[in-house]
Amino acid sequence: MPFNEKQSFLTLREKLEVLLRSSDHPLTVEELSQLLALPPSESKLLYEHLRHLAKSIWQKSKGREALVMVPPTCRSCGYIFKELDKPRRPSKCPKCRSQRITPPAFKIART
Numbered sequence: 001m002p003f004n005e006k007q008s009f010l011t012l013r014e015k016l017e018v019l020l021r022s023s024d025h026p027l028t029v030e031e032l033s034q035l036l037a038l039p040p041s042e043s044k045l046l047y048e049h050l051r052h053l054a055k056s057i058w059q060k061s062k063g064r065e066a067l068v069m070v071p072p073t074c075r076s077c078g079y080i081f082k083e084l085d086k087p088r089r090p091s092k093c094p095k096c097r098s099q100r101i102t103p104p105a106f107k108i109a110r111t
């Protein structure tokens, strides 16, 4: 676990925030759930947590920080899901119908 003794008492959402702020590269939900050692049932909820986190980061920092999403891309045709308004993983490419989609990645950055 990448947390010290004090941080291990943080809630899941607070831990997410620590990871997304300290990572040197954007993290996917898969990476986050590994870092947090989450069981698969919990890692499904991470997108939900990220949606809440996006709002609370923005509000808490009064717009100075934001949850930044590197958009998913289609591995077959290169389509980029630029229009995604919320953290989620699309199941299908709208252009070529492929299901080989790279997941979105996240970090907290100054605006």
Ligand SMILES: [Zn+2]
Pocket: 074, 075, 076, 077, 078, 079, 093, 094, 095, 096, 097, 098
């Ligand atoms: Zn495609």
